[in-house]
Amino acid sequence: MMPSLGLKASTSLEQINERLQYKPSVFEFYTDAHDMTTNGLAHLEEMVKYVQSTGIRHIVIHHPMAYDHHHNEVGVSALKDPAGYQFMMSSADALIELAIKLNVQVLIHGGYSDKDAVINAFGDLETARKVIFARLDYFQNIGGHHVMFENSISPTFDYGDEEIEEAVIAHHYRLCYDISHAFIVLHGDNDKLVKSIAHLAIQTVHYHFVDSMGLQHDSLQLGKGKIDWQQVMKVVNPKATNIYEIDLEDQNDSREMRASHDYLTNLLVKA
Template identity: 75%
Template structure:
């Protein structure tokens, strides 16, 4: 697979214009709670149309990661935290409706909470997983081919875990595979990462390419971590899209994302020639 130049930005016009000057093939919107207000959704709609008018055909909306200073969590207790539950459901519903209308993709993040938080909210990991899979089933049914679901480092939805992967395959979800999340879950084991990516490749429609040391969420540029990128590129779904989800020194300058694309393109090209 030759990687796409896939870039990510908020709904800020300054960030969007920075990305568009490099003519990305894939564009992912990073949304927040403000984008879910009536005015915010109107602005998001206009920005999607703006990006499409610039020639980008593959557009993804990442659901808001936070609400009221907490993660916007699919694994939220409707009883213990009804406001967060309502935001999670209503924002996902609104984005799926928008995606269907505009023929773009919505990315739902499978989970954020660590095991202690999960057990506090649901009593056990087993119950939490069942709740999350039920909700993901609802989102997938609602949006069909406009919905994808991303893996997490949370044990509720962590690729690399055999039980989670078997369930994901049984439910036939369309997936976004975040390479750093998988690498962290697998404690920096490249052999296991490649096996997990290959196993889920038939259902994976989008990738977050991001490097890591395999210990915690560090969001490194490609080549700065320990992921074996040549091996990864042998097992990804060649029909899938991708972005580079890298921490930026300046949110209005996507230099680290472009550097990562250059690194990966050069690696793949050099190996193919040799």
């Protein structure tokens, strides 16, 4: 598979225009809590339409990652954090409705919390996973082919974990596979990473290409970490889209994402 130039931006027109000048074929919107207000959703809709007007067909809206200074967690306890639960559900519902209207995609993160936080919220990991999968089933039911679910380094939804992988296959989920997250879960083992990517490839519709040292969440430019990209690209789903989800020095300059695309493209051309 030869990668697409997939870029990510907030709903800021300055960021969007900076990305559009490089003519990406895939565009992902990073949203936050402010985008979930009435005015924010109206602005988001206009920005999606604006990107579509340039001819870009593959557009993904990333569910907000944070709410009230903590993660916007699918596995939030409705009893212990009713406000967080309400935001998580209402924001997902609103984005799915918008995605259906505009014929784009919504990406929902399967989990963020570490094991201690999960146990504090639900008592044990098994219960947390049951709650999360029930909610993902609901999102899939209302969103259909407009919804995908991304893996985490959280034990609630981590690709690389055979139990989770078998569950997402059984539930027929459409997947976003973040390469670095799985690499971290697998403690930097490239062989296990390639096995996991291959195992889930048929259900993967979107990739986050991002490098890592395999120790912690570091979001490195491709070629700056330890992921074996030549082997990874042999097993990804060639029909899936991708973006480069790299930490940027300047949010208004996509150079690290574009450099990652150049690195990967050159690597595959020489292979």
